[in-house]
Amino acid sequence: TASSGIDSESYPTVDPNIALQGQCVIVCDAAIPYKRNPLASANQRNKKIAFSVMRSSDIGMPATRGGSPAVIIFDSILLNDGNSYDSSRCHFSPSRNGVYSLEFRIFKRYNRNDLVVALMVNGNAVLTSFADGNLANHELASNGALLRLxxxxxxxxxxxxxxxxGGWKYSTFSGYLLYED
Incomplete structure (x- = not known):
């Protein structure tokens, strides 16, 4: 227009039936095939792997015996999506390759002994954690990491x-698939 200084002849006429004047519209062609991962494997791509277990009783409470490590037994499963935590063997075994987030918090017995806990992968200590026994009190030994499994x-x-x-429901072990390899 003459008052705005814009040459109206250089712009196309606007259809009065279009409600999106001056707005950007994005059009997608939904017919593009999904090539990277076939749709047939959509169920596998969406399958979740996550677990969280807890120690809720003192029955069979592990302690080191003569320097031998003791496997921590978790007696309560809070979550086991993908059924990758085996409660009979007290271990997590992922069904898919990927990067996993793993964390644990273990409640130390009320005494003057240190507590040292290790996260084991195929028999090798990958992480350790420590709760000081200098004072007779409760402390948590905790740690976590992202690991490729x-x-x-x-x-x-x-x-x-x-x-x-074990009787206070403070000791937990959890993990989940962050992304698949």
């Missing part, structure tokens, strides 16, 4: 020194 790997927790207090 292969299908069939076995992951569990061992007490290397000391004892846990």
């Amino acid at each position: 292969a299908s069939g790997d076995r992951v569990w927790l061992e007490i290397l020194e000391g004892a846990l207090d």
Whole structure:
């Protein structure tokens, strides 16, 4: 227009039936095939792997015996999506290759002994954690990491020194698939 200084002849006429004047419209062609991963594997791509277990009783409470590590037994499953936590063997075994987030918190028995806990992967200590026994009090030994695991790997927790207090529902072990390889 003459008052705005814009040459109206250089712009196309606007159809009065269009309600989106001056707005950007994005058009997608939904007929493009999904090539990277066939749609047939959509169920596998959406399958979730996550677990969280807890120690809720003192029955069979592990402690180191003569320097031998003791596997921590978790007696309550809070979540087991993908059924990758095996409660009979007390270990997590992922069904798919990928990067997993794993974390644990183990409640130390009320005494003057240290508590040392290790996260084991296929028999090797990958992480350790420590709760000081200098004072007779409760503390948590906790740690966590992102780890690349292969299908069939076995992951569990061992007490290397000391004892846990199991009856308070404070000791937990959790993990989930962050992304698949």
